[in-house]
Amino acid sequence: ELMASLQSRLQVLWEERELVLLEARECAEWGEELEATVRDLCKPNEFERYLMFIGDLEKVLSLLLCLSSRLARVQNAMSTMDGNADAEEKQSLNERHKLLSRQREDAKDLKENLDRRERVVSGILAKYLTEQQLQDYQHFVQVKTSLLIEQKDLEEQIKFFEEQLENLEQSIP
Numbered sequence: 001e002l003m004a005s006l007q008s009r010l011q012v013l014w015e016e017r018e019l020v021l022l023e024a025r026e027c028a029e030w031g032e033e034l035e036a037t038v039r040d041l042c043k044p045n046e047f048e049r050y051l052m053f054i055g056d057l058e059k060v061l062s063l064l065l066c067l068s069s070r071l072a073r074v075q076n077a078m079s080t081m082d083g084n085a086d087a088e089e090k091q092s093l094n095e096r097h098k099l100l101s102r103q104r105e106d107a108k109d110l111k112e113n114l115d116r117r118e119r120v121v122s123g124i125l126a127k128y129l130t131e132q133q134l135q136d137y138q139h140f141v142q143v144k145t146s147l148l149i150e151q152k153d154l155e156e157q158i159k160f161f162e163e164q165l166e167n168l169e170q171s172i173p
Contacts, residue, residue: 004166010158017154024147027140034140039130053121054144060114061145064107065152070098146163 031054038050074097080088118141126134 003165003168006168010161010165013154013158013161017151017158020151020154021148024151027143027147030140031144034137036131037133038125042124046124049117049124050121053117056114056117057141057144058105058148060110061148064104064111064151065149067100067104067107067151069156071097071104074100132169 033052035054039047042050043047074093078090078093081093121140122134125137129137
């Protein structure tokens, strides 16, 4: 029953992931249309700033989400460790925790820098785009961000349930 329940939950998550991937493709098409508009209206150096921001948006968010996920797994491993765990394993987890915490703080700094760059890009676009086009750009950035977060969350849930199912299968003789 537990295995069937896990498999059912995984099926639902896989279907959700497919829907999010479809939305991400639609968002990418929307982004291409927006990019063409920006290319036509802005100066080449301004267009480059726009492209760099959009490219870095995905990279920085993915980095931040990945580091947060890895840090959560390490914290979970640390919290489930009992008093019998060897000192070397505890030390290793503590070092990984410190490293991931520092890396996540660095990623947060990158995100703050990205937020400043987004304000600069918005200022540039405000000179060229209509109010509706500017709102569309801002909405595009929000949708792209939320889809990245949703996609990463689904991937983590799928990974978790797959691991649970695998552990359960291995525990049954």
